[in-house]
Amino acid sequence: MPGDPTQIAGGRPGVRPGGPSRHRPVALAGGQPLLPRRRRALRRDSAVIDVRRVAGNIGAEIYGVDLSRALPAETVSAVRAALLAHKVLFFRDQTLDHAAHIAFARNFGRLTYAHPYHKPAAEEFPEILTIDPRPLEDELGRDHEEVYRRRRRAHYSGWHTDVSPAVNPPAAGILRAAVVPEYGGDTQWTNLAAAYAGLSDPIRSFADTLHAEHRFLSGFQMLPGDPEVEALVKMTESDPLIAIHPVVRVHPETGEKVLFVNPSSVARIVGLSTVESEHLLRLFYEQLVRPEYTVRFRWEPGSVAFWDNRATAHLAAEDTARIPARRTLYRVTLLGDRPKGPDGFESELVSGRPFAALGEGAPVR
Structure with missing residues (x-):
């Protein structure tokens, strides 16, 4: 088990080229055809992974690794190095069950409970979260994916x-795919470090000094008294998680500055008026979803995505309502630390408690 539970454990990179694949994530490039993929090989000793970039600012496919088997230290180090460099990694044709999924994740740090509010996939696997709208519908009594869509x-x-x-x-x-439709249901990621770097110097300097309040459902019109959202509001407000984070986070391993805001969960920028906060957040959000900072991934059974949650945001494509087939994925998360800003500000707890590692404390719910 890694020595520092708040960092993704590992060491130096090592890679060996592998064979070709027919699977290709799609980089969003303003509708233009993609150029042939570039191959980026990292080598060291006996590590055997093949790292292939899939977009200009984010994302790489990884070949030469069977995630269901115990991995040598060199391979773990190479995967970790690729993750820090590319922010999200994609693996194809894997054969993971819940136990193997957890075992792979533990190479990189301590695991959290599945989610602060939602139930795990199974009692014997409290680390695993099911990504499928149907369990939430059963739990809360409504098609809440549609409720979310209408209230954005x-x-x-x-x-x-x-x-x-x-x-x-x-x-x-x-995140691993168990059951996916023949089409649709893709996921996109964006590189928040690249988004920050793309801002003008004065805006970056201003953002470096700001702090934002994060709380669940902030990006949605979830109003008390609305019968369609009553269960969701009750779930998150009965024991709310609220934190103040720096708007710009310094990545604890790479030292990069990251635009650490997201449209779903940021309620306001502290110290600004409502109008000022809304306008500035809109500027940040339009920046982070620019196509050149993103990558789009097409799921297939056995696909796995591994992303740095400290430097990315992601989005499930909103076409699931038009897809008749099931879409079931499973996720684990690695324990994180308190973000720190360029001004030395460290995130503050407003309500709730830290998101616990498995075996320490308990989920909020």
Whole structure:
């Protein structure tokens, strides 16, 4: 088990080229055809992974690794190095069950409970969260995916960083596909470090000094008294998670500055008027969803995505209502630390408690 529970454990990179694949994530590039993929190989000793970039600012496919088997230290180090460099990694044709999924994730840090509010996939696997609208419908009594869609404040409201209302959001997430439709249901990621770097100097300097309040459902019109959202509001407000985070986070491993805001969970920028906060957040959100900072992934059975939650936000495509087939994925998250800003500000807990590692404390619910 890694020595520092708040960092993604590992070491130096090592890679060996592998064979070709027919599977290709799609980089959003303003509707233009993609150029042939570039191959980026990292080598060291006996590590055997093949890293292939899939977009200009984010994303890489990884080949030469069977995630269901015990991995040598060199391979773990190479995967970790690729994650820090590319922000999200994609693996194909894997054969993971819940136990193997957890075992792979533990190479990189300590795991959290599945979610602060939602039930795990199974009692014997409290780390595993099911990504499927049907269990939530059974639990809360409505098609809440449709409720979310109708109540989004803006076109970008669904973009989010996992569990950002916790004072210590997860360091990373690992998501695997179990059942997927023949078409649709893709996921997009955006590079928040690239989004920050793309801002003008005066805006970056201003953002470096700001702090934002994060709470669940902030990007949605979830009003008390609305019968369709009553169960969701009750679930999150009975024991709310609220944290104040720096608007710009310094990545604890790479030192990069990251635009650490997301449209789903940021309620306001502290110290600004409502109008000022809304306008500035809109500027940040339009920046982070620009196509050149994103990558789009087409799921297939056995696909796995591994992302750095400290430097990315992601979005499930909103076409699931038009897909007749099931879409079931499973996720684990790695324990994170309290974000720190360029001004030295460290995230503050307003309500709730830190998102606990498995075996320490308990989920909020």
